[in-house]
Amino acid sequence: MSHKDIFNRIGRSLHWLVAIGFIALSLVGIYMANVEAWALYPVHKSMGILLLSAILLRVCWRLWRGWPESAVPQSRIERMLAKIVHRLLLVGTVLMPVSGMFYSGASGHGFGLFGWQLVAENPDPQRPGQVLAYDDFWSALGEQVHEIAGYLLVAAVLLHIAAALKHQWIAKQTRLRQVNNRGSC
Ligand code: HEM
Ligand code: HEM
Numbered sequence: 001m002s003h004k005d006i007f008n009r010i011g012r013s014l015h016w017l018v019a020i021g022f023i024a025l026s027l028v029g030i031y032m033a034n035v036e037a038w039a040l041y042p043v044h045k046s047m048g049i050l051l052l053s054a055i056l057l058r059v060c061w062r063l064w065r066g067w068p069e070s071a072v073p074q075s076r077i078e079r080m081l082a083k084i085v086h087r088l089l090l091v092g093t094v095l096m097p098v099s100g101m102f103y104s105g106a107s108g109h110g111f112g113l114f115g116w117q118l119v120a121e122n123p124d125p126q127r128p129g130q131v132l133a134y135d136d137f138w139s140a141l142g143e144q145v146h147e148i149a150g151y152l153l154v155a156a157v158l159l160h161i162a163a164a165l166k167h168q169w170i171a172k173q174t175r176l177r178q179v180n181n182r183g184s185c
Helices: 003-035 040-065 076-106 136-183
Strands: 111-113 116-119
Touching: 003 040, 003 076, 003 136, 040 076, 040 111, 076 111, 076 116, 076 136
Parallel strands: none
Antiparallel strands: 111 116
């Protein structure tokens, strides 16, 4: 196997690792926030922090290897749109865990990695069971960014999947046409 094949394989594996983790965390996040499934919060936070290491590795990989060329021919508009969505997705994958950590940390809820505490909870002595924010500004900013970017990124991912399926379909049609043309010679 050539070096180029190995690099392509690593790039693709990182894409799928981050893609699957990101989709799963978005679904769990939306579910737990809407039905107040408190037991899922520490799992969501731990998985998000764990995924951040793969996300940072992927960002370094992209900066080092550059952006891959599209496998199918695209119009100028499609190329530009894909470029914007891909960059948004890459930035979004960093923004989500970072804003989540700011929100959970600054709000006083704290977070950890599967039981290993990274930022401690800040219990309110006046109200048992409640927490006191360490910093209201960073807590509110983290919450807003995590929520708004979360829903915007779900839309961007759906657009990205639709484009990938369309490319897959075009590539399949092109292959079929080539086979048919060869058959009729
Ligand atoms: C790639 C990683 C992550 C993704 C894709 C993600 C996605 C989401 C989404 C879509 C929501 C629902 C939107 C909302 O109501 O806020 C959510 C909620 C939440 N996330 Fe994340 N998240 C990630 C990482 C993290 C991390 C690392 C933390 C904290 C350490 C965190 C803490 C939270 C909290 C506390 C909520 C509930 C917010 C509420 O109750 O309003 N998330 N997440
Ligand atoms: C089922 C889900 C997904 C499918 C089928 C898919 C498919 C693809 C394909 C085929 C490409 C190459 C594009 C081209 O040739 O022009 C690509 C690139 C890319 N995808 Fe996805 N993807 C999925 C989910 C995601 C998710 C969830 C993210 C991030 C949140 C993501 C981020 C990216 C980025 C940033 C690129 C640009 C190239 C690169 O950095 O590797 N994808 N995806």
